[in-house]
Amino acid sequence: MMRKNSLRQASNRYFQLDNRGSYQEKKKRAYVIQKMIDDLFRIGEVPVSWQDMKSEHIQKLIEYWKRNLVKDATIMRYMTIIRNYLHNINCPISNIDNKSLQLHRKKPKPQRLKWQPNLWESFSEVTSRIIMALQTEFGLTFSEAIHIKPGVHIKEHKLSLTREITFNSVDRTIPLRNEIQKSILSDLEKLTNRQSLVQFFSYKRLKLSWNHALIELDIPIKKSWRYLYAKKMYQYLLPILGNYQTCLILQDELGIKSRNTLWTYLHE
Template sequence: MKTATKINQGKTYAMDALAFDLKRLTKSDRTGSRQTQADRARMAQAMAQDLKNSGFRLPSAKSLKPKHIERLVRDWQKQGISTGVLKNRMSTLRWWAKSINKASVVHRTNDAYGIERRSTSDVNKGQRLNLDKVAKLPCARMQLAVRMAAAFGLRIEEALKFQPRLADKGDKIALKPSWTKGGRYREIPVLTDRHRALLNEVRDTVGDASLIPDEKTYIEHRKAFEYQTLKAGMTNLHGLRHNYAQWRYKALTGLRCPKDGGEATKRLSAADKQADRDARLTIAEELGHSRLDVTKAYLG
């Protein structure tokens, strides 16, 4: 059996054949952002350990079978793992299966494993930008990152890694795959004078760099950013993406979305239903999602 020695906080232990093989697979796959790659590698190693703890000794990653997946899911559910985390782990399992040309060993839907769908609550999670709270952040880069997230519906990672020299195309911004979740290149239109002024301010502040200070790594600055935003009373930055989606929906359709007090889709006229669908497709792309149904969480 292949083994490798791993050192962790002064302790040494053997990495078994499966963990060694999964490490090789994750290192060879550069799709997605660095954070996505790191998360994938971490989850794959945790799965190898979980299988080992359950008594399975897989000689390689190619040995994955349906019984292994079913055991992993059953054990995770017993541990009370949240639905969101379960879905992330299932994505990594599907990546693993696809990487070894055995995609069929994992069911195509999570329903088959009894993983419930996330609730699409009627509660509006949209949050408007609070400039008083933004002003409490200790540096211009942090303040601009929050404002960029609000103005363009960016994830925080995307906002922090944003480089105007590479992304600002005049009438749109173009996000590099290495900045985005899932490594999806995407474009977002620059629609207002306020957007243009913000991009100019970012460029004036960072020049050819990003919103991460030169002396810090992304991880270091992300941790400092999260601490400072919480300290400033910002507890739901993802709500800025919800607000962007709802603003875009109204701009595209002339209507308020259901989450913002508008009519349910089923009550719309035929013409408005078509406008609703077209708007959702546009918004899904701008937010970096590949599925239309994801917009229900933002728009209702």
């Protein structure tokens, strides 16, 4: 008990003079050091003084915390405070870094989210809804979607993209295969009075509303969505044309030359 009181008195004197950080930060530092002292006492490993503290004391303290189901991430936060404290009172101890103490922060496994081509239907804001629809139902990039001019690029049975707006400066054609596609293009034409979205609204306004819509639905911002078109059309065309011909058509419609890129789209 005398050793415990001696360590506590020394730490109290230190924290009375320690003015770094906010009140909450100081309170947290003091709490961790007091917890350290109390738990060393519980396991019967209290040194005579702070200067007599050894790495063995710390290791046994860590073992005690782990037995009591304290998470490694929490212990690592404790140890950051403890190491700083020991350094500031001139009590250097080797081998108490996270690696030596076998402390590891668990990395959460990324969850693979399966998005569907009708993702655009979740959007309430009309411009973002159309931009997403043009990517997932026609395989366009974001830039291509906002630069389409209904009076120039929309034909009776196809979407005819010119090199001035395509991502790779190559003309390409996307046939209209269903009523959903026709409805999307009709909505675009009505909204912009036959102008492109970027002409009608400005790039800045479109980008702001687009990012806001994605954040609102917890959808990644920096992601291309045309792979959803590739997957949907592959499933549709495969029974009709077979794998080889289907892949060639999708490469043409997406404006990509590499089979590897198409494979990535189909397996994303």
